[in-house]
Amino acid sequence: MRSITLFAPATVANVSCGFDLLGFALESVGDQMLIRENNVNQLRITKIEGQMLPMQTEQNVAGVAGLALLNQLNTKQGFDIEIYKKIKPGSGIGSSAASAAGAVFGLNELLGKPFSSIELVAFAMKGEALAGGAEHGDNVAPCLLGGFTLIQSYNPLRVVSLPTPEALSVVILHPQIEVKTADARNLLKQQVSLKKAVRQSGYLGGFVAGLFQNDYDLLAASLRDEWVESSRSVLIPAFDEMKAAALASGALGFGISGSGPSVFALCKGVEIAKKTAQAIRHVFDKTAIPYDLHHSEVNPQGIKTL
Amino acid sequence: MRSITLFAPATVANVSCGFDLLGFALESVGDQMLIRENNVNQLRITKIEGQMLPMQTEQNVAGVAGLALLNQLNTKQGFDIEIYKKIKPGSGIGSSAASAAGAVFGLNELLGKPFSSIELVAFAMKGEALAGGAEHGDNVAPCLLGGFTLIQSYNPLRVVSLPTPEALSVVILHPQIEVKTADARNLLKQQVSLKKAVRQSGYLGGFVAGLFQNDYDLLAASLRDEWVESSRSVLIPAFDEMKAAALASGALGFGISGSGPSVFALCKGVEIAKKTAQAIRHVFDKTAIPYDLHHSEVNPQGIKTL
Numbered sequence: 208m209r210s211i212t213l214f215a216p217a218t219v220a221n222v223s224c225g226f227d228l229l230g231f232a233l234e235s236v237g238d239q240m241l242i243r244e245n246n247v248n249q250l251r252i253t254k255i256e257g258q259m260l261p262m263q264t265e266q267n268v269a270g271v272a273g274l275a276l277l278n279q280l281n282t283k284q285g286f287d288i289e290i291y292k293k294i295k296p297g298s299g300i301g302s303s304a305a306s307a308a309g310a311v312f313g314l315n316e317l318l319g320k321p322f323s324s325i326e327l328v329a330f331a332m333k334g335e336a337l338a339g340g341a342e343h344g345d346n347v348a349p350c351l352l353g354g355f356t357l358i359q360s361y362n363p364l365r366v367v368s369l370p371t372p373e374a375l376s377v378v379i380l381h382p383q384i385e386v387k388t389a390d391a392r393n394l395l396k397q398q399v400s401l402k403k404a405v406r407q408s409g410y411l412g413g414f415v416a417g418l419f420q421n422d423y424d425l426l427a428a429s430l431r432d433e434w435v436e437s438s439r440s441v442l443i444p445a446f447d448e449m450k451a452a453a454l455a456s457g458a459l460g461f462g463i464s465g466s467g468p469s470v471f472a473l474c475k476g477v478e479i480a481k482k483t484a485q486a487i488r489h490v491f492d493k494t495a496i497p498y499d500l501h502h503s504e505v506n507p508q509g510i511k512t513l
Numbered sequence: 514m515r516s517i518t519l520f521a522p523a524t525v526a527n528v529s530c531g532f533d534l535l536g537f538a539l540e541s542v543g544d545q546m547l548i549r550e551n552n553v554n555q556l557r558i559t560k561i562e563g564q565m566l567p568m569q570t571e572q573n574v575a576g577v578a579g580l581a582l583l584n585q586l587n588t589k590q591g592f593d594i595e596i597y598k599k600i601k602p603g604s605g606i607g608s609s610a611a612s613a614a615g616a617v618f619g620l621n622e623l624l625g626k627p628f629s630s631i632e633l634v635a636f637a638m639k640g641e642a643l644a645g646g647a648e649h650g651d652n653v654a655p656c657l658l659g660g661f662t663l664i665q666s667y668n669p670l671r672v673v674s675l676p677t678p679e680a681l682s683v684v685i686l687h688p689q690i691e692v693k694t695a696d697a698r699n700l701l702k703q704q705v706s707l708k709k710a711v712r713q714s715g716y717l718g719g720f721v722a723g724l725f726q727n728d729y730d731l732l733a734a735s736l737r738d739e740w741v742e743s744s745r746s747v748l749i750p751a752f753d754e755m756k757a758a759a760l761a762s763g764a765l766g767f768g769i770s771g772s773g774p775s776v777f778a779l780c781k782g783v784e785i786a787k788k789t790a791q792a793i794r795h796v797f798d799k800t801a802i803p804y805d806l807h808h809s810e811v812n813p814q815g816i817k818t819l
Contacts, residue, residue: 228715359719360712365734367722401703401740404710406666409534411718413665416673419725428671434707 210243211316212513215309216506217294218301219377219471220345222355223432223462224410230301230345231355232506233377238305239291239513240269242313249285250274257292272307272334276314279330280321286314295499298381299469304346307334312351312510327351329364341392346465353509355418371505372421376480378472379464379501380449380487382494386442391466394438407433423459423475430460430473443468444494452486516549517622518819521615522812523600524607525683525777526651528661529738529768530716536607536651537661538812539683544611545597545819546575548619555591556580563598578613578640582620585636586627592620601805604687605775610652613640618657618816633657635670647698652771659815661724677811678727682786684778685770685807686755686793688800692748697772700744713739729765729781736766736779749774750800758792 216237220230245251252267264270269288277284288310294302308331315322322330331347348356348366355369399407410429417425440446440463449470453461457479458472472487474480484502491498522543526536551557558573570576575594583590594616600608617636621628628636637653654662654672661675705713716735723731746752746769755776759767763785764778778793780786790808797804 225714225718227711228718357715357718357722359715359722359731359735361715365719365731367719367726367731369722395707397707398704399707399710401701401705404705404713404740405533407710408531408714408717409663409665409667411714412531412534412663412721413671413673415718415721416663416665416675416725419722420673425665425671425673429665434710 208244209317210241211313212239212241213309213313213510214239214513215305215312215510216350218304218346218349219379220301220465221435221463223430223436223460224407224414225345225357226432226435227343227345228358229355229411229414230349232349232353232509233300233379233501233503234506235503236294236300236379236501238293238309240309240313241289242310242317243287244317245285245287247285248283250277251285251287252290253287254289255292256290258296260292260296268303268334268338269306269310271337272331273310273314275330275333276311276322280318282318284318286317295381297385297387299386299463299465299467300379300381301346301350301465303335303338304331304350307331308347308350309510310334316512324352325364325366328366349509351509354505354507357415369415369418371507372418372423374475375505376474376477377503377505378474378480378484378487379469379503380491381469381499381501382444382491383497384468386466386468391439391442395435396438399434403433426473427459430462432462436462439463439467443470444496445490446470448490449487452490453483456483456486458483514550515623516547517619518545518547519615519619519816520545520819521611521816522656524610524652524655525685526607526771527741527769529736529742529766530713530720531651531663532738532741533649533651534664535661535717535720536655537677538655538659538815539606539685539807539809540812541809542600542606542685542807544599544615546615546619547595548616548623549593550623551591551593553591554589556583557591557593558596559593560595561598562596564602566598566602574609574640574644575612575616577643578637579616579620581636581639582617582628586624588624590624592623601687603691603693605692605769605771605773606685606687607652607656607771609641609644610637610656613637614653614656615816616640622818630658631670631672634672655815657815660811660813663721675721675724677813678724678729680781681811682780682783683809683811684780684786684790684793685775685809686797687775687805687807688750688797689803690774692772692774697745697748701741702744705740709739732779733765736768738768742769745769745773749776750802751796752776754796755793758796759789762789762792764789
């Protein structure tokens with residue numbers, strides 16, 4: 208029976224200026240998965256280590272995403288999926304996306320690559336919908352494609368791979384509190400003023416240009432969120448203080464990773480990232496809430512076979 | 514007395530996907546201006562040919578923009594401005610922007626370039642405010658800088674020069690009807706849904722990426738306007754029919770130039786542009802409204818001295 212072992216990276220979605228559209232993959236945080244052919248004509252989740260998650264295929268994001276792919280092919284071939292979960296569910300760094308994207312990537316490899324990357328993104332979004340109540344692609348796209356990705360359009364689905372300036376370095380702080388994606392979505396205002404919409408749109412356009420031009424000043428000026436951050440940051444203890452500390456340490460920007468509670472800082476260079484990590488840690492220690500702190504480069508490749 | 518003669522190009526603002534943010538300069542349509550030192554310590558509009566426009570400095574967009582620059586310098590030097598107007602005011606291809614940008618560009622040259630391009634954009638926006646009731650920079654920026662420009666932010670003002678894919682070719686149809694910028698602004702909805710704001714933002718991000726990647730499919734997919742076009746296009750006779758004809762002719766996109774009434778089509782290559790021009794003309798001829806039809810390349814340089 209053929210099998211594949213892979214690494215599915217954690218991802219940061221929204222990235223301040225690109226709500227539901229922009230995301231990037233992390234290098235040093237991610238899940239391992241093993242996918243193996245079976246002869247029972249079923250897709251099964253046979254092992255989950257590291258976290259308590261549903262084992263029923265239809266209740267598991269990897270299962271749902273995998274079924275979407277297999278149903279499209281109309282194949283009888285069955286597979287077993289083992290998930291070695293390192294990314295904590297509900298952390299805001301794409302835990303469900305890694306499982307969903309890992310499943311469809313692995314199945315596609317074992318089946319002889321019948322599907323394109325963009326089709327895999329669409330299948331993986333079916334898994335995301337199970338977790339978050341809405342199909343969004345700004346975690347699964349960078350998980351599958353690596354680097355920075357932009358969802359140019361959801362309907363029809365079109366994903367653009369963006370360049371990653373070399374010096375970018377990331378700090379993630381994950382407070383050990385629970386913020387469900389669906390709850391975070393309920394906090395959003397459903398209407399924005401045209402003026403604010405225009406401003407926010409300019410930041411996303413500027414950020415995209417900054418990635419192409421290696422313009423760190425432009426990236427910093429564009430890492431702004433006038434749509435979502437003020438509503439959602441109330442769920443994250445010490446958010447404003449951490450943000451001030453990160454920017455004072457020289458970070459290009461600081462914001463909520465996905466729907467939180469994780470926060471991220473994008474920095475130019477490892478030294479500033481280290482300094483920023485120290486500064487954020489110093490602030491958050493005062494809350495007495497447990498947390499994980501990650502330092503990572505941007506992962507240019509996305510999912511890789513091991 | 515030193516003088517400068519210059520060409521200030523017409524410009525297309527909004528460009529479907531970048532309301533108030535995105536614009537580009539035209540090659541074959543524009544005004545000529547002559548700016549000459551005088552010894553009366555005043556900025557004067559001494560001649561306007563081609564159109565009826567106010568001669569009083571404070572009532573003329575070139576005068577207002579020029580005064581903004583001179584006041585900042587606190588200079589006593591006076592200048593005379595002659596405007597040879599080829600761009601019809603109210604046409605929607607940056608007539609006021611050309612006058613305002615031309616004035617500040619010429620004054621800056623004669624004064625030894627005390628100001629940066631971005632400062633010139635800010636001065637020229639003062640002239641635009643006189644014409645349109647709001648300071649917007651998506652015409653003056655491409656007029657001054659050439660090519661495609663993005664206003665990443667108005668406050669602080671930050672303008673990004675974007676690359677221009679070589680094959681881009683433009684068709685402009687200017688119906689001889691009057692649409693005042695201020696009236697067109699009053700037609701806008703002041704609120705948009707977050708969903709629509711996100712979608713539109715993705716189109717702008719995609720368009721910016723498309724310019725960097727020479728990806729004409731991506732440009733075509735991104736030349737969409739869900740914010741403004743449906744409200745404003747009712748002012749433009751046969752808009753929907755022209756749009757359908759342009760897209761059927763292979764145009765990448767078709768939309769309102771600025772606040773109208775001019776419409777533009779962006780095309781890949783001169784041949785498709787010619788075919789598109791014919792198709793639009795054919796549709797608009799049925800309205801029996803007089804019009805101008807321009808074909809132009811994108812102007813990479815912006816204002817130039819003659």
